[in-house]
Structures are given as structure tokens and as C-alpha cells.
Amino acid sequence: MQPYGSWAGSREAAAADATTTAPGADRPWEGVAAAWGPEGVPEADGTPLCPPPRAPHQALGNKQLAFQQQLLQMQQLQQQHLLSLQRQGLVSLQPSQASGPLQTLPQAAVCPTDLPQLWKGEGAPGQPAEDSVKQEGLDLSGSATTATSFAAPPKVSPSLSHHTLPNGQPTVLTPRRDSSSHEETPGSHPLYGHGECKWPGCETLCEDLGQFIKHLNTEHALDDRSTAQCRVQMQVVQQLEIQLAKESERLQAMMAHLHMRPSEPKPFSQPVPVSAADSFPDGLVHPPTSAAAPVTPLRPPGLSSAPLHSGGPARRRSSDKFCSPISSELAQNHEFYKNADVRPPFTYASLIRQAILETPDRQLTLNEIYNWFTRMFAYFRRNTATWKNAVRHNLSLHKCFVRVENVKGAVWTVDEREYQKRRPPKMTGSPTLVKSMISGLSYGALNASYQAALAESSFPLLNSPGMLNPGSASSLLPLSHDEVGAPVEPLPSNGSSSPPRLSPPQYSHQVQVKEEPAEAEEDRRPGPPLGPPNPSTAGPPEDRDLEEELPGEELS
DNA sequence: ATACGCGTAAACACGC
DNA sequence: TGCGTGTTTACGCGTA
Numbered sequence: 326m327q328p329y330g331s332w333a334g335s336r337e338a339a340a341a342d343a344t345t346t347a348p349g350a351d352r353p354w355e356g357v358a359a360a361w362g363p364e365g366v367p368e369a370d371g372t373p374l375c376p377p378p379r380a381p382h383q384a385l386g387n388k389q390l391a392f393q394q395q396l397l398q399m400q401q402l403q404q405q406h407l408l409s410l411q412r413q414g415l416v417s418l419q420p421s422q423a424s425g426p427l428q429t430l431p432q433a434a435v436c437p438t439d440l441p442q443l444w445k446g447e448g449a450p451g452q453p454a455e456d457s458v459k460q461e462g463l464d465l466s467g468s469a470t471t472a473t474s475f476a477a478p479p480k481v482s483p484s485l486s487h488h489t490l491p492n493g494q495p496t497v498l499t500p501r502r503d504s505s506s507h508e509e510t511p512g513s514h515p516l517y518g519h520g521e522c523k524w525p526g527c528e529t530l531c532e533d534l535g536q537f538i539k540h541l542n543t544e545h546a547l548d549d550r551s552t553a554q555c556r557v558q559m560q561v562v563q564q565l566e567i568q569l570a571k572e573s574e575r576l577q578a579m580m581a582h583l584h585m586r587p588s589e590p591k592p593f594s595q596p597v598p599v600s601a602a603d604s605f606p607d608g609l610v611h612p613p614t615s616a617a618a619p620v621t622p623l624r625p626p627g628l629s630s631a632p633l634h635s636g637g638p639a640r641r642r643s644s645d646k647f648c649s650p651i652s653s654e655l656a657q658n659h660e661f662y663k664n665a666d667v668r669p670p671f672t673y674a675s676l677i678r679q680a681i682l683e684t685p686d687r688q689l690t691l692n693e694i695y696n697w698f699t700r701m702f703a704y705f706r707r708n709t710a711t712w713k714n715a716v717r718h719n720l721s722l723h724k725c726f727v728r729v730e731n732v733k734g735a736v737w738t739v740d741e742r743e744y745q746k747r748r749p750p751k752m753t754g755s756p757t758l759v760k761s762m763i764s765g766l767s768y769g770a771l772n773a774s775y776q777a778a779l780a781e782s783s784f785p786l787l788n789s790p791g792m793l794n795p796g797s798a799s800s801l802l803p804l805s806h807d808e809v810g811a812p813v814e815p816l817p818s819n820g821s822s823s824p825p826r827l828s829p830p831q832y833s834h835q836v837q838v839k840e841e842p843a844e845a846e847e848d849r850r851p852g853p854p855l856g857p858p859n860p861s862t863a864g865p866p867e868d869r870d871l872e873e874e875l876p877g878e879e880l881s
Numbered sequence: 882a883t884a885c886g887c888g889t890a891a892a893c894a895c896g897c
Numbered sequence: 898t899g900c901g902t903g904t905t906t907a908c909g910c911g912t913a
Binding site for chain 1: 904905
């Protein structure tokens, strides 16, 4: 087996996938580039900048003054911009996060290799820079996952990677290339590389540095065009700085939280409803929902080291002992698990249950369970023999999974009561759990514990509709409720009080099926059970549509 | 040291 | 016969 051997490559592939699936939206410079005219001439403030006459020496002083004024104006605008970004992040952070970390992988947003194309005016023409920046602000805040900090650093521009901004302070930094020696470096120039001019949108071939210097002085002299280009470049850098600052801020908050220190203020976003985030029955300090996405990419280091021995990959996943609400975790990291070859930190039983409960009729055939696994997790698209066997094994082993003969064959349902039985209630909110969360030193353990806590912090998630997958929202909501640690709601004794309501009768019946061996043996093989567990099980498929329309049908 | 949960592998039976 | 499905057992590992 190769439990996690291909993590790195898969992550790259996932990142590439994310790059392709979310084109443009995550690129902070596109909106900036959109301000350029077809020939790379920016149209700042809506006023086209006419190419200035060459070598306007007599007007140089005025132009420098105007340039400085423009810079000052830009700084003010940028600061206002940042404030607006922050506010917007507070308002609309979560919906963008719902797409998961991969769709908005910031490494796609900061990949410097895309800049030249953008400078050529490939950004959306005509799109106001303001709009794109706004959009970018959303994406930045939403995609500001720690995945950036851990997975993307190699892709971040070296000139940016070591910038450390004070927490969220949008200091208007002059880009490094501007502050660095401009033409003094012998044999090299920051704007010269691979025999061509690196001036944005230029790419003029220059045989040597001298020719490049000449080209630079002639083609990129201090004029309106160059000034505007510089402004645009500054905006690009600025956006990257902002993003980096956000990422750093988020990382600090995460680290502070994981070490159980008094959490630093989270100036960026965390629009977690206070009532929900702070009042979990388990008494745990739950991480902000927005930190859920970032934590997932933390896993690779831990996974690559911990589970490689004979035990198998899933030895120490955050089992449903204290991590049953996988629904929220899945909702947050749906895209990640879907694309990254990472084993989900949940037990097979939890996953099977989730798969079943995500369906409107709360029942799945084995093959449908397989499909759910492969659809939801890239990891399960390989080693099929292994995990499929495990799925079957779990279905048969655990009493919480009930096989029901349906019209179209055997389907599997979940006996929620049995499922809750096998979860020690002491785990929720127990000091042991907290200790175990803290004691996790390796990334894997830390991540597992963190995800366990994450998974329990499902209420914030539920307050943002965007966080839920449309198909699973109905099942996630009640799931999250019961899995946070609240006692299982008493099920109807007979289950006949509300025929259309599927789950309670289903559960009660399932208890009968499993807890009465004689009866179970009878309705296992020979066809329809005596008392149909629920109308949908024995009824035609059309009935399920009715049940699907019932909101919050489960455990509510 | 022990029990337990979990994942994995494997054997086996059954039906199509 | 081959395959999918379902059951069962055994083993190793980690944790309580």
C-alpha cells in the first residue's frame, strides 16, 4: 500500500486543478491589469493616458512632482481600499470559503508567472479595477487559507515571501524591485532576465545588459506611461502584500489558538456568530470556521510521517469519538478532499454514515456508497480493493448500519441510535479531549485534534448558507446539531406519528432490526422486512421526493 | 496488562 | 466462471 506517499504530487495536482477551476477570480492583479488599455497603457481613473512624447526633459520636474502626487494619492486610496477590504471580509468571508481551500488556493493568486500575461492586457477588459479589486478582496479573505502559508510558499514571489507586515497593517510598501538598486547591479538587473526586458508588458529581447539598460532608458523612461505602469505594479504588489498580511494574521491567530493562548484579535474576518462560536456545549474553545480550510493542508507533514508503518494510513484519524460531525468538515473542505489525494480524517463508519445521511432518503446501496466515496474523496479513487473491503466490513460489523431489502435491492441505512451508542459521550467537552488536542505535537496529531474540534464547531458553519453543499445541507444541519455533543434527541417510540418523516421511524425500526436477532435474520435475506422501516424504503422512489422537501426532517 | 476501537487483509458464502 | 455483495475472522496498532 501507499497510504500517503503521493501526497505532495497530489497536492500539486489539486492546486493545478484549482487554478483551472477558478480562473481569474483569485488573481488580484487581474482587476489591476484590467485597467490597462489594449496596448498596456493604463487608463487610470477612466481617463486614457496618452503616450507622452519621448524625452520630455523640460517637463521632467513637473512629471516627477505629478508622479509623487499620484503615489500619494494611491497610498490614500490603497489604505481606504484595505479598510474596505477588511469590512468586506467581515461581511462576506464565509461564502467564498465555502468553496473550500482548493478553489481559491492563493498560490494561484500569487503565482508570479502569470503576471506577464496579465500585463499584456489579458485581464478582463473593461472591467473596472474597483470591481475586480472588490472581488479580489472577497477572494482574498475567503481564500486566505493557511494552505497558502504551508503549501504555497515555494510559489510566492521571492521578493514577497519574506515580507512581514505587522498584523494586518497595510503599510504601503514600495516594491522591492523599486527599492533595490535599479541599474547599478553589475551583470544583472531586476528587470532583466533571460535575455528580455521584464518590464511589465514589455518582454523586449535584449542581448546583453547594456542593451537592456539602453532599452530601459529609452522605452521605460519616466513618463506617464511608465508612471501608470508603475502604479499598476504597485497595486499588484499591494494586493499581494495585503494577502500576505492576512495570511500571516490568520496563521498567528491559528497558532495562538492551538496553543490555547488567549487568542489574538482576528481583525480579518472571522464572522463567526458569537453566540454559536462561543457557546458550545462541550465548553471547548472552538476554532473559527474560517480556519477550517487552512488546517487541512497542514496534514501532509503529519501524515507523511506518522501512518506509514504497517498499521496503515488511517490509524490515528480523528475518529468519530470526538469528531463525528464530519458534515461540517466535509462542507468546508469538500473541494479539498475532492481534489487532493488526502485521506479524510474520519473513520469508515463516519464516512459511510455521512454518505447515507446526505441522501434524501437516508439510504444507499453499497455501490452508491462506493460512488460517494470516490466522488467526495480523491483518496478513495485508488486502492479500491482496500477501502471497499473496509466499507463492506464496516457495514457488516457495526450495528448502526442496517441492511434493508428494498424494491430495487438491498440498501443500507443508518441506525442513528446505534451510532450514538458507540460514541462515548464523555468525549465531548472532556478535559481529556482538550488535553489530547493540545498534546498533539506533530502536524498530523495537531491536525487531527484540530479537525476534531473543527468538526464540532459546526454551528458557525450553519449560519452561512454558502458553507453548505446544496445537496447535503438538509442532512448536515441536523447532523451537526446532534454531533456537537448534544444528547441524541429521543426518538419517537413508535415512529408512526409522522409517516412522511423518514428518519425517526427509520431509526426506531433499525434498532429493532439489529437488536432483535431473530427478526433480523428473517428480514435480512428473504426480502422486504415485516414492518417497513420507513415509507421510502419500501415505497416507490417517487415518495422520496416528498421527503426530500421536508426541511430539517432529521432529529428536529 | 488489558480491553477496546479501528483499519486492513483474507477467506468464505451467496446470488446473478 | 467471474463478479459483486455480504459476513466473518484474524491481526496489528494506538489509546484509554
